[in-house]
Amino acid sequence: MTYIVHGATGAQGSPVLAALTAKNHQTVAAARDVSVVDGRAVAVDYSSAESLARAYDGAEGVFVHLPIAPASDQIAFAKTIGKALKTAQPGRVVFSTSGYTVDDDDDGSTGPDTMIRELKASGVSYAVVEPRLFLENLLMPAVHNPVLAEGVLRYPLRENYATSWSSHLDIADVAVQLLTDTSVSGVISVGALPGLLGQDLADGFSTYYSKPVTFEAISPVAFGDLIIPVFGEAAATPVVDSYKYRQAQPHELIPETRSAQKLLGFQPRSVGQWLRDLRV
Template structure:
């Protein structure tokens, strides 16, 4: 028996692996790199495109942690179908899925919604973690360089737009708890509450670094141009579309009723705590 972690060497999966290893749990780290070394874990090469490889990895699992990578939406839909097919075949004891901020409401469609709906239909014990925006987005070079060099925090939201920010470290904390708490099912919102505005975010960043930092609202197109060299044109365009759609909303706040705070007693890190924990 083991805990199978997708993207085990990536930004979201690696902290989950570390949390499980620290808790003394047996871990199978899934990666596309056959030469990868993951401390404390058994490394298995498996791809989202292969149901056969996923099936071999999932058999007998105590738990599976999954999130969809930043690729084209067409690929994400294919990956979601493959994961659902594998879960239906192998019936792991527990599946924990992070939406990574993508909408999981079936009425809205998309890969995250397809995967969440498929898990619900499978009858397998599962929980869907629903963060809004990740604090790790602030580590993108064009953001952190601006903070350090100009005292500005550029991001494609309004300065008065409230967001329940979360970190990958928070996701790991909640995932670890959800693997043990089979009584908690359905959607679990992960993020700061009350939500904070862009202006609040910049102030918190400035306080941590001991300097004045002002929030700079940029357009989704400016965001696309900045991240395309890092993640590729297709995924960058998809992200820009998400921020464009977000601009029509009043906020990106979690609801306390289904929050990790209420359901699990886990309070996400403040912005300052997160910056300290990652060593900045």
């Protein structure tokens, strides 16, 4: 049985590929450039339903997430993937929203909302993994280096902003469970419950590094000043805007009713366990 993994050389797909391989499943990386893949790979083009359908044909399962792109491009990609799924009819599809919250009313206008509508219309068994913020954000040099040098975790969230953080490793574990067990479908939210505050994150780093670490809330604009030199203004601006939006929100918690804890019996890693598993 073969599983197709989109983005297998990236932050989200790579852990899924590794987790499937560790369980002795046959895997194929779906990539634009197969020359950068170590292992079995198939060339795909998000704008070509034909190339995607060929990759999906006969597959037991497909893990997919939308590439980082403008909303209009993500919507177009979602429609192309949906067309390919209708043609190829793989056994199972697991889609990660990559941190986007999906619209419960089925009329959202984002790429992930469009992807879910395409999944529903495809006739294929599917599940949607819906995380919030990724712990891997905390390993950006602009965030992680001050932890090591100063014992300070600076991040653009309020001290009292509870968040259902999760890691790419958590998403991979949930994705593999959903790919190989089709008894649970629909949207499964992944993240810590109860949510973690800034100092909870700092405490995890403190335990791992055996040194005091404190949390310091900074403004989204100040965060932008740190990441724009690394990512460029075009890439950093949407990130900064997302944290400006969060400033007006009460929290960022997954709903318990559709949590992986309730639906799958899955408990996301603590910050300390995540750091140990990564061996940072």
